[in-house]
Amino acid sequence: xxxxxxxxxxxxxxxxxxxxxxxxxxxxxxxxxxxxxxxxxxxxxxxxxxxxxxxxxxxxxxxxxxxxxxxxxxxxxxxxxxxxxxxxxxxxxxxxxxxxxxxxxxxxxxxxxxxxxxxxxxxxxxxxxxxxxxxxxxxxxxxxxxxxxxxxxxxxxxxxxxxxxxxxxxxxxxxxxxxxxxxxxxxxxxxxxxxxxxxxxxxxxxxxxxxxxxxxxxxxxxxxxxxxxxxxxxxxxxxxxxxxxxxxxxxxxxxxxxxxxxxxxxxxxxxxxxxxxxxxxxxxxxxxxxxxxxxxxxxxxxxxxxxxxxxxxxxxxxxxxxxxxxxxxxxxxxxxxxxx
Amino acid sequence: xxxxxxxxxxxxxxxxxxxxxxxxxxxxxxxxxxxxxxxxxxxxxxxxxxxxxxxxxxxxxxxxxxxxxxxxxxxxxxxxxxxxxxxxxxxxxxxxxxxxxxxxxxxxxxxxxxxxxxxxxxxxxxxxxxxxxxxxxxxxxxxxxxxxxxxxxxxxxxxxxxxxxxxxxxxxxxxxxxxxxxxxxxxxxxxxxxxxxxxxxxxxxxxxxxxxxxxxxxxxxxxxxxxxxxxxxxxxxxxxxxxxxxxxxxxxxxxxxxxxxxxxxxxxxxxxxxxxxxxxxxxxxxxxxxxxxxxxxxxxxxxxxxxxxxxxxxxxxxxxxxxxxxxxxxxxxxxxxxxx
DNA sequence: CGTCATTTTGCACGCGCGTGCAACACATTT
DNA sequence: AAATGTGTTGCACGCGCGTGCAAAATGACG
Numbered sequence: 001x002x003x004x005x006x007x008x009x010x011x012x013x014x015x016x017x018x019x020x021x022x023x024x025x026x027x028x029x030x031x032x033x034x035x036x037x038x039x040x041x042x043x044x045x046x047x048x049x050x051x052x053x054x055x056x057x058x059x060x061x062x063x064x065x066x067x068x069x070x071x072x073x074x075x076x077x078x079x080x081x082x083x084x085x086x087x088x089x090x091x092x093x094x095x096x097x098x099x100x101x102x103x104x105x106x107x108x109x110x111x112x113x114x115x116x117x118x119x120x121x122x123x124x125x126x127x128x129x130x131x132x133x134x135x136x137x138x139x140x141x142x143x144x145x146x147x148x149x150x151x152x153x154x155x156x157x158x159x160x161x162x163x164x165x166x167x168x169x170x171x172x173x174x175x176x177x178x179x180x181x182x183x184x185x186x187x188x189x190x191x192x193x194x195x196x197x198x199x200x201x202x203x204x205x206x207x208x209x210x211x212x213x214x215x216x217x218x219x220x221x222x223x224x225x226x227x228x229x230x231x232x233x234x235x236x237x238x239x240x241x242x243x244x245x246x247x248x249x250x251x252x253x254x255x256x257x258x259x260x261x262x263x264x265x266x267x268x269x270x271x272x273x274x275x276x277x278x279x280x281x282x283x284x285x286x287x288x289x290x291x292x293x294x295x296x297x298x299x300x301x302x303x304x305x306x307x308x309x310x311x312x313x314x315x316x317x318x319x320x321x322x323x324x325x326x327x328x329x330x331x332x333x334x335x336x337x338x339x340x
Numbered sequence: 341x342x343x344x345x346x347x348x349x350x351x352x353x354x355x356x357x358x359x360x361x362x363x364x365x366x367x368x369x370x371x372x373x374x375x376x377x378x379x380x381x382x383x384x385x386x387x388x389x390x391x392x393x394x395x396x397x398x399x400x401x402x403x404x405x406x407x408x409x410x411x412x413x414x415x416x417x418x419x420x421x422x423x424x425x426x427x428x429x430x431x432x433x434x435x436x437x438x439x440x441x442x443x444x445x446x447x448x449x450x451x452x453x454x455x456x457x458x459x460x461x462x463x464x465x466x467x468x469x470x471x472x473x474x475x476x477x478x479x480x481x482x483x484x485x486x487x488x489x490x491x492x493x494x495x496x497x498x499x500x501x502x503x504x505x506x507x508x509x510x511x512x513x514x515x516x517x518x519x520x521x522x523x524x525x526x527x528x529x530x531x532x533x534x535x536x537x538x539x540x541x542x543x544x545x546x547x548x549x550x551x552x553x554x555x556x557x558x559x560x561x562x563x564x565x566x567x568x569x570x571x572x573x574x575x576x577x578x579x580x581x582x583x584x585x586x587x588x589x590x591x592x593x594x595x596x597x598x599x600x601x602x603x604x605x606x607x608x609x610x611x612x613x614x615x616x617x618x619x620x621x622x623x624x625x626x627x628x629x630x631x632x633x634x635x636x637x638x639x640x641x642x643x644x645x646x647x648x649x650x651x652x653x654x655x656x657x658x659x660x661x662x663x664x665x666x667x668x669x670x671x672x673x674x675x676x677x678x679x680x
Numbered sequence: 681c682g683t684c685a686t687t688t689t690g691c692a693c694g695c696g697c698g699t700g701c702a703a704c705a706c707a708t709t710t
Numbered sequence: 711a712a713a714t715g716t717g718t719t720g721c722a723c724g725c726g727c728g729t730g731c732a733a734a735a736t737g738a739c740g
Contacts, residue, residue: 012408014696025720030697038718060463061401061410062696065725068352070401072464075445080430081631083423090420093447102460105415105445107433120442123400124412232635264635272636291421295572295604296612297637354726365690370727380688380736402726405695 013056022050033058064125073101073318074121074150078108078133082230082261084288088132088157088307095311101318108133121150128152128318134197134230154314157305159205159327168314170305171329176209178334179285179303183254184217186340188283192242192252194235194262195226206258206287223252227262235265240273253282254340260286260293263300267339283340299338306332353396362390373398404465413441413658414461414490418448418473422570422601424628428472428497428647435651441658448473461490468492468658474537474570494654497645499545499667508654510645511669516549518674519625519643523594524557526680528623532582532592534575534602535566546598546627563592567602575605580613593622594680600626600633603640607679623680639678646672 015029022029024043031037032047050056064070073096077085093103104124108117121129129150155167183191191214195207207224214222225242227234235257243251255270257263263286270276270284278284286293286302293300310330316322355369362369364383371377372387390396404410413436417425433443444464448457461469469490495507523531531554535547547564554562565582567574575597583591595610597603603626610616610624618624626633626642633640650670656662 012696016696026697027720028718031719034698040718043718057459057462059405059465059696061405061465062725063698065399065401065405065727066696066698068698068725080426083426083631086420086423086426089429089445090447093445094449097447097449097460102464103445103447105429105433105443107430107437107443109434109437119397120437122397124442125399125401232631236636268635268637291572292632295608296576297608352726356726366727367690368688371689374728378688383688399726402695403728405697406726406728408695408728 012059013054015056015058018047018050018054018056021054022046030058030063068125070125070127071101072104072124072126073128073130074104074106074117074124074126076106076108076114076117076121076129076131076133078110078114079230080107082259083290083292084260085132087288087290091307091311092130092132092156092314095308095315099315099319101315126150128154130154130156130314131158132156134158152317154317156314157310166317167327167329168310168317169327169329170303170310170332172205173209174329174331175287175303176206177213179256179287180210180213180217182301182334182336183256183285183340184214186283188254188340189218190251190253191222192255193222193224194239194255194257194266195224196230196258196262197228198226210256222256230259230261232261232265232268235262236269236273239266239269243269243274251282254279254284255282256285258287260288260290260300260302262286263302263339264292264298267298267300279339285340289335293335293337301337301340302335304332304335306330352399353394355396355398358387358390358394358396361394362386370398370403408465410465410467411441412444412464412466413468413470414444414446414457414464414466416446416448416454416457416461416469416471416473418451418454419570420447422599423630423632424600425472427628427630431647431651432470432472432496432654435648435655439655439659441655466490468494470494470496470654471498472496474498492657494657496654497650506657507667507669508650508657509667509669510643510650510672512545513549514669514671515627515643516546517553519596519627520550520553520557522641522674522676523596523625523680524554526623528594528680529558530591530593531562532595533562533564534579534595534597534606535564536570536598536602537568538566550596562596570599570601572601572605572608575602576609576613579606579609583609583614591622594619594624595622596625598627600628600630600640600642602626603642603679604632604638607638607640619679625680629675633675633677641677641680642675644672644675646670 015026018029019026024047028039028043029047031039032044060071075089075092077089079085096103104121104126106117106120108114118129127150131154153165155165157169159167159169193207193210198204198207211222211224214220225238227238239255255266257266263284267278267284270278270282276282284300286300289302289304292298293302313322313328355366358369359366364387368379368383369387371379372384400411415429415432417429419425436443444461444466446457446460448454458469467490471494493505495505497509499507499509533547533550538544538547551562551564554560565578567578579595595606597606603624607618607624610618610622616622624640626640629642629644632638633642653662653668
């Protein structure tokens, strides 16, 4: 049944073909496909009919080349193990597309690869590069080849100190304060903080905020442990290692996690390794509200970022409709479930 | 600290600029950036140094326009709720990029949107469109505008009856037979099959295979239920509804799920709603081996698709190195854990 | 040192479309 | 009917690079 090896229908149809078919000039054809072009409704109609009949589709490579705007953004992602990335990618690509932007997905294999990934984006002359990852640090950006080719560099869901960069992120300080207030108000007294990689200052905010808050409000410095990646398995192992051999009295009564991946790993460790109950024996909080957090198995108390608002603001920035090019922090909200 | 509003370093540098700087013609410059170009090592060196000094990056829009090959593929994804999609996307983008292919990620919002998504890909003149989704059916493809613009249409991780299309997928029949053999060999006698959306024939294979196998080998027809989407929550609700009010003797002793998302929802339902143990009271099998399946919480017996091999074969097809343009089915392997 | 095979380089032309301006058509006003 | 204004259309030129071929440079060999 499968015959044709290619899916193509012969040679490409250009605006010229449509022009002769519609009895207008080529420029009128292209105008018909532009948004705010000066063209009469009548001739646009003629053009569109001819285009449909011929199966003409404008070539954005050529239009981009001529207009020097590509309506393309590169999305650099370096951590596919965190399920929250999937949520972010869905939201971003959806809202970008609804606003006329296409997305080039670049899988940044490792930290050393960032440079290559940026080069990749440059070659396509994307209008902006969006970074959603954890390995991108300011040094990499500074020395990146081809970094001069794109107009905007946007750090999404993270803060960056790098100049010429816009951060669109949740206000970690505000968010973590809200979590800490909640933890305190629920009467927990021996919290432990489970942090992710503490390589860059931007990652420290949640950690610092919680520690400072707790110290200021109770006088005590909470215990704190960390892992090298936002990975459930690592969190599991780390919690096991940290709590093994302790007297029950020395256990924390709640583990405040930097994100849901860690929280899930911690929960599994408490339940399956230590045979403890969550939240009865030890409570847990997370951050992100990944889909799994809502499952009856975890019922995780967590913090939801306003991803839609953030994506919409991103579009504003891309369209140069944003009032300024400063960083923008958003507030999400605490999602209270059973885990704490 | 953040001063410059744009990241651009003035106007674009073209091959001409590099040419004058290196003392060669523009064509030599471009040759230096081509793979198998006829150019001496000496002048390539000269060019590369000048290019580096000026920060020149070749413009793929122009090269694509001139050569009519874009080295770009569109990845159409329509179901971001399944965590396995994240795994597939990571593998695909990684291997594609390692082989010189860029990926345009198109979030296909709904079934009606497929047409628009394909149009989107056409406008960028991608060399191929890769479909990893469940909503794409043959009717949509038939009537798609702009479908004639790309050379190849590849259905990934699913079978399609559509001509002019290549499927790269796991051999569902073989895989499900392996699962069924295992279930039988472990002595289960009252299996229930939990299926996903049964809209297209391609989705029925796993279901049919299991049902036929069991009937042939035991003479009994297993019970079978289904949900409208590959969603854990739906699976949870469906299992609750199906088993509520039954006598314990009428419970299945194993639930064979079409994929891990459903298996996870089923597991949660058994544990949290019915307070049953998995696998002691009722066992579970899944399909895909999502990261979560390996967690100590689920320990899911499941089937892993050879995603790397599949992606590598995809590259072969894109490079026209594949022996033929027929569908290609791969075998994965059973991953035995505790859940069954 | 000359001849020929081979590699390397330069170039006219084209890929498909946008920009800015000039020419044109039409409706409105005096 | 002429003059004015508004909306619409056509066109020269350029965006940056690849293709195929011819000219030039290089190397091999007698």
